[in-house]
Each structure stands twice: as structure tokens, then as C-alpha cells.
Amino acid sequence: MDDDLTALQAEEAELEWDRFGVDDAWELGNAVRAIAHERGQSVTIDIRRVNGMILFRTALAGVTVDQDDWVRRKSAVVFRFDTSSALFAARMAAAGFDPTQVGWLTAADYAVTGGSVPIRVRGAGVVAALTISGLSSEEDHALATEAIRAAIG
Template identity: 25%
Template sequence: MLNTLPPPLRSLSDLAKEERGFTFAHFTCEHAWVIGNILRNALRTADCPALIHISLAHQTLFHAPSLPGTMPDHEKWTTRKKNTVLRWGHSTWYMSCQFDGDYKRFAEYHAMGGEEWGNYTIEGGGYPVFVKGVEGVVGAIVVVGVGVESEQAHGVVVKAVEEYRDLREGFKSPMRTMTVK
């Protein structure tokens, strides 16, 4: 499945338009649960151990491995991708394309010295969550995988959000239809 993903966009204006094209009316734990499970099922089908993390700026909404095989280091990479998305308001793939994958240029451009640049990454797989009427990015969708290329990580997140967008029409949450006595 990961090898059949179309190559991601590379133009910064096209990537920015793609990111803003997924602006949510609102974003809750229910959205994160559905998107997280779409990602988990896709990665399981592809037999790809990966860590999936969906959060608001300061609250984790979904965090799960797709399969056994993730490593403790994946937690650090998850944090780095989330930090990049939240700080610059773009996907980590956008940032990679902006600097042609060159970490040194990225760090120099943003005047990051010492160990600060170790808090960020330009590896694909971190994606912004935008909400209508809210200025800036409100959260991040992150995939860190064993053997998942930067382009594939971006592509699988884009595909999952597209699938979610297709599913959300007419979606009724079981929690919203439940009556409490």
C-alpha cells in the first residue's frame, strides 16, 4: 500500500493549498479517533510498524502503534515532527521541500544553535490540523514508521485525511446519538 501512494506534491504553494484544503469545522477526540484508526488500518494492511500520534497543541488525542516493532526512539521523532508542525504551521514534508531536505540550511535559516535544532525535523510524516475560524495550526497528525520513507509518511497521512473527509459526510457519532437516562 505504501509503495502505491502517488508521489507527494513538492511545490510549496501546492503543499500549502493542500494543507489548508483540510481545514476542519472543529477538531475533537472523535475526529482523531477516526483518522487514527484509518492510519492504523492502512499501516497494518501494509505490514508497516509505525507510531501514530494525533494531538492538539498541548493535548494528546490519539497515540498508538500500528503493529509491534516500533522502538522507543519513535517517541522522540514523534515529538520532533509535532514540534515542527506547531512552530511553523506546515507539514514536515513542506519544510523538507522548502530546504531541499537539507537540515543544515534549515537550522541556519532559523538561527537554531546548539541542541535546539534537535527538537525539530524536516522528515515527512507530520501534518497540520487547521480549524475554521482559528488562526494558525491547532494540532498535528504524525506518523513515524519503521522503514517508512519521508515521502511515504507524508503520503499516508494525506491519504488518511482524504479518506476521513470522504467519510465525514453524514457521519453521526454514536456518543451524540446516545441518550442518557
């Protein structure tokens, strides 16, 4: 568990952008879509700003309407805690704490599971989130971080 936390924290520190605008969102979203399409993965891909403005959104064949709700709830974790939903979930698991069971977070509003990754800009902090839903939590997270790594080079 500690290794997972350490790896997720290190990963998050390296995934920082110099800038991120609407054109970057378009390119990142299309890159994720191309990877998922090539692999035959059924996912919803969403990039939204902290204020809720959707910069990119697409769904591949085979997704269900449930993915829309997962995207909303996963990205809510990123925006509330300024960290990936996978890292937040790992921190809660390491502490043996389920925030949805004690009333701290409502399961209707937050998904404490992997798949949403902050778009963090140097000097500005979290400005958006890339969220993927449709695979396992680990696979959603891995696809997002793979695409971000490729985009920021």
C-alpha cells in the same frame, strides 16, 4: 523542486476541517492504524493538540523507541511554523538552507522532514497535528494525508 512545493501547498490548503475534537482524533487515528496494519507498515501514529495533549497514540509491530522522538520533533515543526513538516522541509531545501546547521533550530528539538501534518480547522487555524513515524519521510507524509483526505471526505 518548485513542483513539490506547489503540490504540498495545494494539498495543505485542501486539508481543512470544519471541526476537530477528541472523537475525530479517535476516528482518524484508528483509520490510519487500519491502513498501516493492512499494509504491514511498522509505524507510530500520534495525534496531539498544540498544547501537547495527546489525543491518540499507537504503535504497530516493529517500531522502535526512536519513533517517539521523531514524532515529538516532527510535530514541533508543525506547531512552530503552522505547516506540515514536509512543506517546511521542502521550503528549506528549495532555499538551500538547513536551519539546524546554523543554529536557528536545534536538531534535538525539530525534525525538518516529512511525516507531521497540521489539523487545521476553518476559522481556528492549526489545532492539532497527525504525526507518523517509521517509514520514509515521504511515505509518512503520504499516509497522513491519505487518512486525513478520507476523514474529511
